[in-house]
Amino acid sequence: MLNGQGKPYAVFTPFYKALQAQAVGIAPLDEALGDWSLLKPADPACSVLPDSLQTLMQRPWAQGLMANERVGEAEAWTQLQRFAEEDMADYPEQRDFPALPATSALSVALHFGELNVRAVYFYLLALQESGAVDASGSQAWLRQLVWREFARYLLWHAPQSQFEPFQSKFVAMPWDEDAEALQRWQHGQTGIPIVDAGMRQLWQTGTMHNRVRMLVASLLTKNLNQSWRVGQAWFDFTLFDADPANNAMGWQWVAGCGVDASPYYRLFNPVLQSRKFDEQGDYIRRWVPELKALSSKAIHAPWEEPLECQMKGVRLGVDYPLPIVDLQASRAAHLQRVEAMKAPGNGG
Numbered sequence: 001m002l003n004g005q006g007k008p009y010a011v012f013t014p015f016y017k018a019l020q021a022q023a024v025g026i027a028p029l030d031e032a033l034g035d036w037s038l039l040k041p042a043d044p045a046c047s048v049l050p051d052s053l054q055t056l057m058q059r060p061w062a063q064g065l066m067a068n069e070r071v072g073e074a075e076a077w078t079q080l081q082r083f084a085e086e087d088m089a090d091y092p093e094q095r096d097f098p099a100l101p102a103t104s105a106l107s108v109a110l111h112f113g114e115l116n117v118r119a120v121y122f123y124l125l126a127l128q129e130s131g132a133v134d135a136s137g138s139q140a141w142l143r144q145l146v147w148r149e150f151a152r153y154l155l156w157h158a159p160q161s162q163f164e165p166f167q168s169k170f171v172a173m174p175w176d177e178d179a180e181a182l183q184r185w186q187h188g189q190t191g192i193p194i195v196d197a198g199m200r201q202l203w204q205t206g207t208m209h210n211r212v213r214m215l216v217a218s219l220l221t222k223n224l225n226q227s228w229r230v231g232q233a234w235f236d237f238t239l240f241d242a243d244p245a246n247n248a249m250g251w252q253w254v255a256g257c258g259v260d261a262s263p264y265y266r267l268f269n270p271v272l273q274s275r276k277f278d279e280q281g282d283y284i285r286r287w288v289p290e291l292k293a294l295s296s297k298a299i300h301a302p303w304e305e306p307l308e309c310q311m312k313g314v315r316l317g318v319d320y321p322l323p324i325v326d327l328q329a330s331r332a333a334h335l336q337r338v339e340a341m342k343a344p345g346n347g348g
Helices: 012-021 051-059 058-065 073-086 089-096 105-110 117-130 135-157 168-172 179-186 194-207 210-223 228-238 242-257 270-277 284-285 306-311 327-342
Strands: none
Touching: 012 306, 058 194, 073 089, 073 117, 089 135, 117 135, 135 242, 168 194, 168 327, 179 194, 179 210, 194 210, 194 228, 194 242, 194 270, 194 284, 210 228, 210 270, 210 327, 228 242, 306 327
């Protein structure tokens, strides 16, 4: 699927519209299973986990990660059906609120092929035609599946974008290398509650809410000036749904060097985002329990409410770290770096 100039699409919305125009040509999967009689029976030994994996599965952290995982195609279809019936209608309005169970939680099943995207597409079309699901909600969710396909489309046409900036001018971006800052970010010890909540959710569950993924990525690449590649590597290491195409496109989008780039001058303010999408602080309290005693006013930026922290027994710098960076000063520094990169002689 190419644009009017015969080139690959590099912007999502035109790609989405072109795919919609061609949707009538998408055919359902063939239900015929074929002749399986010639397949060799599986070795019974394959049903037994190797000793090394059995040992690994006995470790508390592994058991914790797997506690909420329901593996297999049947479980995935059950989850999709529940989501379609109970939460899809509210998906457009609630998907950005990390404390709410408003998303499908099917990214892992899609990643490992427990669900086939084309089968899901026709399943939802059938539900729409029968009036069993809200059309606007299901269409909003399908749009996210198209975003996922767009990532694969880009990686196919620009395989170098998995490791190099899609916009070549960003090769000159002067990233810092700060091992301590990176480690604090990885471990959820930045002193920015919404960011720490997301990073701890990732470490403890192997997943992270999509809105929060953007916030943690923005802090790392723009406020801390760490390369998107180190963030991409950490997500590859920790995410259950880690995907080469999605991961590269998502990190480059936030960093401002990819397709459909969030403009390089736009930084997510994690405090404002936290107050907007986790107003009562429920998400933060779940993953950053040392702050659970704070009010919904103070929990988003405890350093701005030192008196309440003192009264509630939260010792900043002891029980919970002070912010790793000044958000306003680091924003200004990021803009200066980008302006310098754009200067004549620097590829601008």
